[in-house]
Amino acid sequence: MLDNFNARKAGIPDKRSRSASLDTRPAKIPHLLSHSPDLSRPPSTRSTLPIEILDSVLRCVQSRNDLASVIISNKHLSDVAVRIVYHSIRLEKPLESIVCLRTLSQNSRLALLVRSLDIHWPNLSHPTANLYSLALRAFRNTSSLNSLSIDVPADFHPWNFNTCSFQLKKFTTSFPCDQSLISFLETQPSLLDLTLRGFNSNPAEFSFNLNTFNLNPNPIPFSLSPDAMPRLSCLRAIHASFEIIGSILKGRPVTQVSMPLYADCVGRSLDVLKLASEPIERLNLxxxxxxAPLHLLDEIANRLPDLEALHVVILLAQCSDTMLEALAPSLKKFKSLQYLTYMSAICSDEVSRDDEENIAAMWHQCCPTLKTIILPMGKVWFLDNSKWTCLEDAE
Known part of the structure; x- marks a missing residue:
């Protein structure tokens, strides 16, 4: 103590004072390039990049095997890669499908990551009861699912989704258009996009000959409640009859429709398009x-003059350049048509490139709003500086 007193009196700081004074001095900040890292510490496995950037980068990885390698290589990247792998699932091979469905049924955490599920089993007939049970258990866990596609044979009876809690925005199915399907659709108020690939009549009753072809001669009644699917905006009915299409369109804000046209009910099929609460903007037939080539464009224009896009594929009729030129007056009735596809499976004679260019110019003269035209030979024509140009030439 006496030594400390004498030292302070002489103006010499003691050890504690010297240490304190050193601590109060500003620390020198070493230059980043001259700083040598501590090589004794292992490098961090946690990325300094934000999760959003890692997610964007890993979504560019196309190979599932590469994503699997990411999952097992790094814990931090694994969480991001797992979300991507389970976000969209397509099941095709039976064994792989069973393994995946078993995982989803047993691991609810992974099942919650699934947003899109595509089951593609077109050749899997007579499924076992165990497969039904496994699929249902998996569906019950995928409560965050918003897109579901099921392509199975006609004898594949629909699953009972009553115990599932997911709310779909997009649904594609090959199930028959019967009461089971109606019951499910009425539980999906968030549905925006609906594709029906199933038949709604007995395949044994299909009627076709040289003059007509009808996949729905005796359609099953399809009574959908008015409150079902209040937000539906897109309907694709691949084989359905006009009665089903009308039941779905009536009072709903559908603006995009794909549908078949059969010879004995063309007018009635086109009439149901006016039952939607919003004008149809895009129509695929x-x-x-x-x-069809003699009257179809005129029939469509009379009912839907405000169409923006029209795509027609004619399967049982021939198209010639003379016939295509004769269709030009019908186009005058369209007010806003921008995109027109008019294709035929058979042609009486090959329409030359020059003929197609003349037809495109003639059609545009009758319908000035047209921007793109696809004619029967499959060539794409577009308006470029007031001249119709073939896409093949532009390439």
Missing amino acids: ISFDPN
Whole structure:
């Protein structure tokens, strides 16, 4: 103590004072390039990049095997990669499908990551009861699912989704258009996009000959409640009859429709398009009417003059350059048509490139709003500086 007193009196700081004074001095900040890292510490496995950037980068990885390698290589990247792998699942091979469905049924954490599920089993007939049970257990866990596609044979009876809690925005199915399907659709108020690939009549009753072709001669009644699917905006009915299409469109804000046209009910099929609460903007038609080239464009224009896009595929009729030129007056009735596809499965004679260019110019003269035209030979024509140009030439 006496030594400390004498030292302070002489103006010499003691050890504690010297230490304190050193601590109060500003520390020198070493230059980043001259700083040598501590090589004794292992490098961090946690990325300094934000999760959003890692997610964007890993979504560019196309190979599932590469994503699997990421999952097992790094714990931090694993969480991001797992979300991507389970976000969208497509099941095709039976064994792989069973393994995946078993995982989803047993691991609810992974099942919650699934947003899109595509089951593609077109050749899997007569499924076992165990497969039904396994699929249902998996569906019950995928409560965050918003897109579901099921493509199975006609004898594959629909699953009972009553115990599932997911709310779909997009649904594609090959199930028959029967009461089971109606019951499910009425539990999906968030549905925006619906594709029906199933038949709604007995395949043994299909009617077709040289003059007509009808996949729904005796359709099953399809009574959908008015409150079902209040937000539906897109309907694709691949084989359905006009009665089903009308039941779905009535009072709903559907603006995009794909549907078949059969020879004995073309007018009635087109009439139901006016039942939607919003004007139809895009229409895709597959025609089984041998007389379609003579009247179809005119029938459509009379009912839907405000169409923006029209795509027609004619399966049982021939198209020639003379016939295509004769269709030009019908186009005058369209007010806003921008995109037109008019294709035929058979042509009486090959329409030359020059003929197609003349037809495109003639159609545009009758319908000035047209921007893109696809004619029967499959060539794409577009308006470029007031001249119709073939996409093949532009490439």
